[in-house]
Amino acid sequence: xxxxxxxxxxxxxxxxxxxxxxxxxxxxxxxxxxxxxxxxxxxxxxxxxxxxxxxxxxxxxxxxxxxxxxxxxxxxxxxxxxxxxxxxxxxxxxxxxxxxxxxxxxxxxxxxxxxxxxxxxxxxxxxxxxxxxxxxxxxxxxxxxxxxxxxxxxxxxxxxxxxxxxxxxxxxxxxxxxxxxxxxxxxxxxxxxxxxxxxxxxxxxxxxxxxxxxxxxxxxxxxxxxxxxxxxxxxxxxxxxxxxxxxxxxxxxxxxxxxxxxxxxxxxxxxxxxxxxxxxxxxxxxxxxxxxxxxxxxxxxxxxxxxxxxxxxxxxxxxxxxxxxxxxx
Amino acid sequence: xxxxxxxxxxxxxxxxxxxxxxxxxxxxxxxxxxxxxxxxxxxxxxxxxxxxxxxxxxxxxxxxxxxxxxxxxxxxxxxxxxxxxxxxxxxxxxxxxxxxxxxxxxxxxxxxxxxxxxxxxxxxxxxxxxxxxxxxxxxxxxxxxxxxxxxxxxxxxxxxxxxxxxxxxxxxxxxxxxxxxxxxxxxxxxxxxxxxxxxxxxxxxxxxxxxxxxxxxxxxxxxxxxxxxxxxxxxxxxxxxxxxxxxxxxxxxxxxxxxxxxxxxxxxxxxxxxxxxxxxxxxxxxxxxxxxxxxxxxxxxxxxxxxxxxxxxxxxxxxxxxxxxxxxxxxxx
Amino acid sequence: xxxxxxxxxxxxxxxxxxxxxxxxxxxxxxxxxxxxxxxxxxxxxxxxxxxxxxxxxxxxxxxxxxxxxxxxxxxxxxxxxxxxxxxxxxxxxxxxxxxxxxxxxxxxxxxxxxxxxxxxxxxxxxxxxxxxxxxxxxxxxxxxxxxxxxxxxxxxxxxxxxxxxxxxxxxxxxxxxxxxxxxxxxxxxxxxxxxxxxxxxxxxxxxxxxxxxxxxxxxxxxxxxxxxxxxxxxxxxxxxxxxxxxxxxxxxxxxxxxxxxxxxxxxxxxxxxxxxxxxxxxxxxxxxxxxxxxxxxxxxxxxx
Numbered sequence: 026x027x028x029x030x031x032x033x034x035x036x037x038x039x040x041x042x043x044x045x046x047x048x049x050x051x052x053x054x055x056x057x058x059x060x061x062x063x064x065x066x067x068x069x070x071x072x073x074x075x076x077x078x079x080x081x082x083x084x085x086x087x088x089x090x091x092x093x094x095x096x097x098x099x100x101x102x103x104x105x106x107x108x109x110x111x112x113x114x115x116x117x118x119x120x121x122x123x124x125x126x127x128x129x130x131x132x133x134x135x136x137x138x139x140x141x142x143x144x145x146x147x148x149x150x151x152x153x154x155x156x157x158x159x160x161x162x163x164x165x166x167x168x169x170x171x172x173x174x175x176x177x178x179x180x181x182x183x184x185x186x187x188x189x190x191x192x193x194x195x196x197x198x199x200x201x202x203x204x205x206x207x208x209x210x211x212x213x214x215x216x217x218x219x220x221x222x223x224x225x226x227x228x229x230x231x232x233x234x235x236x237x238x239x240x241x242x243x244x245x246x247x248x249x250x251x252x253x254x255x256x257x258x259x260x261x262x263x264x265x266x267x268x269x270x271x272x273x274x275x276x277x278x279x280x281x282x283x284x285x286x287x288x289x290x291x292x293x294x295x296x297x298x299x300x301x302x303x304x305x306x307x308x309x310x311x312x313x314x315x316x317x318x319x320x321x322x323x324x325x326x327x328x329x330x331x332x333x334x335x336x337x338x339x340x341x342x343x344x345x346x347x348x349x350x351x352x353x354x
Numbered sequence: 355x356x357x358x359x360x361x362x363x364x365x366x367x368x369x370x371x372x373x374x375x376x377x378x379x380x381x382x383x384x385x386x387x388x389x390x391x392x393x394x395x396x397x398x399x400x401x402x403x404x405x406x407x408x409x410x411x412x413x414x415x416x417x418x419x420x421x422x423x424x425x426x427x428x429x430x431x432x433x434x435x436x437x438x439x440x441x442x443x444x445x446x447x448x449x450x451x452x453x454x455x456x457x458x459x460x461x462x463x464x465x466x467x468x469x470x471x472x473x474x475x476x477x478x479x480x481x482x483x484x485x486x487x488x489x490x491x492x493x494x495x496x497x498x499x500x501x502x503x504x505x506x507x508x509x510x511x512x513x514x515x516x517x518x519x520x521x522x523x524x525x526x527x528x529x530x531x532x533x534x535x536x537x538x539x540x541x542x543x544x545x546x547x548x549x550x551x552x553x554x555x556x557x558x559x560x561x562x563x564x565x566x567x568x569x570x571x572x573x574x575x576x577x578x579x580x581x582x583x584x585x586x587x588x589x590x591x592x593x594x595x596x597x598x599x600x601x602x603x604x605x606x607x608x609x610x611x612x613x614x615x616x617x618x619x620x621x622x623x624x625x626x627x628x629x630x631x632x633x634x635x636x637x638x639x640x641x642x643x644x645x646x647x648x649x650x651x652x653x654x655x656x657x658x659x660x661x662x663x664x665x666x667x668x669x670x671x672x673x674x675x676x677x678x679x680x681x682x683x684x685x686x687x
Numbered sequence: 688x689x690x691x692x693x694x695x696x697x698x699x700x701x702x703x704x705x706x707x708x709x710x711x712x713x714x715x716x717x718x719x720x721x722x723x724x725x726x727x728x729x730x731x732x733x734x735x736x737x738x739x740x741x742x743x744x745x746x747x748x749x750x751x752x753x754x755x756x757x758x759x760x761x762x763x764x765x766x767x768x769x770x771x772x773x774x775x776x777x778x779x780x781x782x783x784x785x786x787x788x789x790x791x792x793x794x795x796x797x798x799x800x801x802x803x804x805x806x807x808x809x810x811x812x813x814x815x816x817x818x819x820x821x822x823x824x825x826x827x828x829x830x831x832x833x834x835x836x837x838x839x840x841x842x843x844x845x846x847x848x849x850x851x852x853x854x855x856x857x858x859x860x861x862x863x864x865x866x867x868x869x870x871x872x873x874x875x876x877x878x879x880x881x882x883x884x885x886x887x888x889x890x891x892x893x894x895x896x897x898x899x900x901x902x903x904x905x906x907x908x909x910x911x912x913x914x915x916x917x918x919x920x921x922x923x924x925x926x927x928x929x930x931x932x933x934x935x936x937x938x939x940x941x942x943x944x945x946x947x948x949x950x951x952x953x954x955x956x957x958x959x960x961x962x963x964x965x966x967x968x969x970x971x972x973x974x975x976x977x978x979x980x981x982x983x984x985x986x987x988x989x990x991x
Binding site for chain 1: 514612626
């Protein structure tokens with residue numbers, strides 16, 4: 026059985042100018058010990074779908090799903106209190122801005138221990154020991170001393186390590202890392218990614234890495250889920266995704282990477298991600314897709330089979346060529 | 355090779371930081387001795403981590419701040435510590451594009467007003483109609499449509515705003531464009547559009563670019579020469595291919611190694627740098643990189659290395675290290 | 688490289704463009720029901736003030752010696768001749784209240800104009816000036832703020848001599864430190880943004896940067912503060928009038944009316960109640976409206 030299973034998740038935001046669909050029928054499956062990346066540009070709904078899972082969306086959001094199960098619990102039916110008991114203990118999350126995700130008014134140690142106080146029955150001294158152990162685990166030097174440090178006394182990399190320590194405090198089964206390294210420098214990013222994958226291996230927890238950086242994806246995870254404009258457009262093993270992307274969007278995105286460029290002029294994807302006011306009727310990528318035809322503009326596609334990376338496309342690509350078109354491509 | 359349009363020699367920019375209660379005042383050495391030249395039609399990329407002094411360099415080159423020491427020569431005119439004169443022609447020669455497309459456009463000005471402002475302020479001899487015409491021409495040159503002229507910035511996406519920012523920078527027909535992380539706030543699919551635009555414009559207008567970035571894959575694509583900067587000091591400089599294929603300074607090599615490559619089949623063993631960038635207020639003795647360096651020797655702790663090797667102004671390769679990475683080793687990585 | 692050209696063809700997209708600034712403002716303003724009610728009350732108040740000579744049945748200072756302290760029409764002894772009754776000198780209360788609206792509105796506009804102009808000017812200067820001038824201005828404002836505001840206004844009026852105009856000047860002086868602080872804070876946060884640097888690189892002179900580039904982007908909180916100050920001005924003038932330091936009798940200013948009627952509070956409740964109610968309703972309406980304005984203009988507090 027999967028650790029986390031979400032079917033047909035949609036999130037709508039009520040805005041002053043009408044409903045806005047941020048997540049549109051997304052499926053997410055995470056097995057125990059899994060390492061999944063959700064990749065997408067801004068507006069792809071990658072963060073929102075995970076926030077919906079955590080129940081952290083503002084009141085303007087409406088969340089609907091056919092299935093939302095974590096470790097045997099149906100998250101849709103749980104009361105707020107029961108949900109909070111799972112979230113923070115079995116699922117935890119780290120965010121992009123390490124500096125602002127720690128509360129500046131309390132010491133790092135206090136914030137780690139608070140999580141332990143809420144979710145475990147450890148005694149005071151046990152909590153202290155566990156906090157020190159956690160700080161050591163995430164590679165913070167001189168943990169006993171740093172426990173009494175305030176967040177502003179830590180650098181960005183150290184703050185992110187402290188965040189990870191808090192997230193790991195209750196030995197979660199699932200860790201959601203939302204752009205954990207985007208605000209950090211490359212040398213620090215390398216340290217944090219190594220730490221995260223190392224911890225994931227050691228503790229056997231599952232991890233969902235939300236990112237926009239194809240390089241991070243390639244070097245870190247096993248499976249990749251690509252999202253575009255709130256929809257999941259592809260799901261593949263990492264090697265397969267980079268070698269043979271099945272969705273035209275994934276293919277175009279990879280081609281646009283400067284390091285993959287063969288000529289000076291970079292291949293581009295024309296246009297921008299559709300917003301609230303210009304959502305196309307058919308396939309959401311059709312206005313920007315080089316293979317789109319009349320059917321793509323009129324009909325919404327259904328996901329292809331696992332062999333085609335579940336590509337949400339009428340004519341999923343195989344080695345760069347669309348398949349399934351009657352007329353020769 | 356054409357003559358350089360800008361020559362910087364030993365540029366320094368220090369800030370006096372007022373001490374708090376019971377603390378002495380300190381000097382923040384944001385930029386500590388950079389020398390380079392910019393040539394028309396060529397791109398010099400400046401690479402470094404945050405806090406390395408990249409943005410300070412941008413501010414000094416655009417004459418927002420005068421250098422504390424050293425001097426800039428732009429188009430034959432000297433700018434030293436006394437600051438730049440309010441010379442319109444000189445200021446018009448260097449323009450800048452900022453990182454954040456959301457903060458760099460005035461939310462209360464239409465795109466048209468934003469584009470016409472530099473002309474209004476610097477070329478009073480140009481009349482209204484001509485200003486309008488030039489702004490509209492520039493708009494189409496950066497790939498925006500005429501109806502965008504009267505809109506406000508909040509109606510645009512990040513990529514479109516960055517095009518407007520580029521257009522504004524070009525209105526005074528500068529010779530030098532400082533690009534301060536111009537694509538790092540943009541989505542991947544938009545990033546390539548803007549990079550293409552920048553390369554296209556450089557070719558058309560024969561501009562010299564100072565391209566500041568932390569993204570090595572972008573730098574590799576767009577740069578002609580690369581300057582790696584650490585704690586305000588250039589540690590390695592040279593033609594792009596040399597820097598990327600055979601870096602000699604350990605920091606450059608570590609930086610390359612830490613950059614994730616979009617190729618899952620090549621998950622290499624990274625060179626792991628320990629620790630983080632020290633504060634520019636408390637620079638280490640000797641080589642500034644020594645606390646994090648894995649090739650550290652006795653001498654690195656006390657003597658600061660000088661840039662050695664070829665002449666960077668002539669396209670040579672130079673680096674500041676006592677114990678550089680051997681040449682044969684770099685080729686293997 | 689045409690950014691959106693290819694997308695405009697799709698027919699199913701109903702709303703075509705994001706709403707304009709004004710539209711967006713109105714839609715978030717009307718979400719706050721209290722604010723809308725406040726707005727309408729305020730508009731009604733404005734209308735009454737503007738049309739006072741037409742609406743008022745009598746002149747505000749016309750005395751009817753045959754009808755002293757007549758109660759409102761629904762009470763025993765009252766008549767429809769004087770709908771809300773008369774005061775001790777036989778003046779029609781309704782007419783005086785209607786004319787009073789003129790004074791209150793006039794006071795509000797003038798005080799807010801003086802306070803905003805001076806406050807914003809000083810605030811922008813403080814935000815851009817070198818440290819010494821900045822400190823000087825701000826410490827001066829701190830001194831003004833450290834007095835109880837009404838007391839300071841009283842002292843100022845005592846020096847200048849009691850009159851409506853002097854009362855307004857005094858209140859404006861007391862109110863403007865808030866504008867200085869607010870403007871300075873907004874200027875400091877705006878001036879570090881890139882577009883200001885861009886304007887400087889484009890060759891903008893300091894004065895242009897201060898007032899043309901930065902100031903328009905600081906207006907939202909200032910507008911809100913101005914709206915809320917309006918009610919403070921009305922209230923403080925009434926208080927000064929009540930203490931005999933503001934408008935002088937027989938001016939039909941609400942606070943002064945209250946003061947005049949003080950001695951009849953037990954015998955004729957209406958002479959004190961109606962002016963008091965007018966002050967209360969006006970101030971409440973303006974405050975409600977100001978709250979709505981803040982919600983709509985200040986993006987930090989915006990919901991969703």
